[in-house]
Amino acid sequence: MPSKNSELFPPDFHNCRTRNFGMNPQKNILVVEDNAASQSVLTRLLKTRGYSVCTASNGHQAMAETVRKNPKLALVDVVLPEMSGLDFLKWLRANHPGIRVIMLSVLEEQSTIAHEARALGVYDYFRTPPDFSNLLTRIDQAMF
Secondary structure (H helix, E strand, O other), X not given: OOOOOOXXXXXXXXXXXXXXXXXXXXXXXXXXXXXXXXXXXXXXXXXXXXXXXXXXXXXXXXHHHHHHHOOOEEEEEOOOOOOOHHHHHHHHHHHOOOOEEEEEEOOOOOOHXXXXXXXXXXXXXXXXXXXXXXXXXXXXXXXX
């Protein structure tokens, strides 16, 4: 288990206030990330804040989890195996247009992919590693 001061976690990770949202399906967040460490950090951070989290490591798993869990928000990495994050976003828009999406990518926000994601109606786009404070603020806003 990483230490409290581990660089994997944002500075306020261990001091985040929790919210008692219970299992309300409208508080479900889908984390689509193929990097196990990044997926774990995001999942633990969101659970600490009281959200229910489901995960997927590729676009096909994300499609199945979307159908199974009907999340309100999806955090989606752009670069995924088997199906890109943009292809998953296109599928979401066609099949579940009400789900909000925050894209995560190592690519600059000015990239062609970022512009395409914005054209497809993403709620926000963060370059990784994200500023966790800003990311959490946008997640909280997207969930209400």
